[in-house]
Amino acid sequence: xxxxxxxxxxxxxxxxxxxxxxxxKVLFGDVWERDGLSPRDRSLVTVTALIALYRSDQLGFHLxxxxxxxxxxxxxxxxxxxxxxxxxxxxxxxxxxxLKAVLADAA
Numbered sequence: 823x824x825x826x827x828x829x830x831x832x833x834x835x836x837x838x839x840x841x842x843x844x845x846x847k848v849l850f851g852d853v854w855e856r857d858g859l860s861p862r863d864r865s866l867v868t869v870t871a872l873i874a875l876y877r878s879d880q881l882g883f884h885l886x887x888x889x890x891x892x893x894x895x896x897x898x899x900x901x902x903x904x905x906x907x908x909x910x911x912x913x914x915x916x917x918x919x920x921l922k923a924v925l926a927d928a929a
Contacts (some may be wrong), residue, residue: 829883862892869893870901873917874909876922885924895925 827835830845854864865888872881888898898921906914 826832843854845894860891862888862896865893866901869917870905873902873905873913876910876913876916878916878920882920885917885921886928887926889928895921 828842828846828850830842830850833842834845835842840847854861859867865884868884869881869888872878872884889895899918902914902917902921904916
């Protein structure tokens with residue numbers, strides 16, 4: 823029955839059902855659906871923030887979503903390389919490893 827459950831419901835719905843509900847309804851159901859930015863641009867902003875803040879737990883999910891939202895492997899690679907100089911080398915190295923894993927899983 824997991825096919826009908828969102829990623830948030832599958833990941834945390836059993837332990838924090840309200841957080842999963844807010845993730846589905848407010849974050850992805852409202853904020854991500856606003857007209858001000860395209861899903862592609864929202865993904866680039868989100869991936870950049872996660873890398874800069876070294877929030878690696880969420881990064882793999884958002885790298886995959888960024889690809890689904892139209893960012894290319896080359897664009898994500900360039901963003902990661904660029905961020906090495908603004909967000910720190912370890913952050914970029916970790917992000918590069920996660921991108922590599924996401925791409926390997928997609929292949």
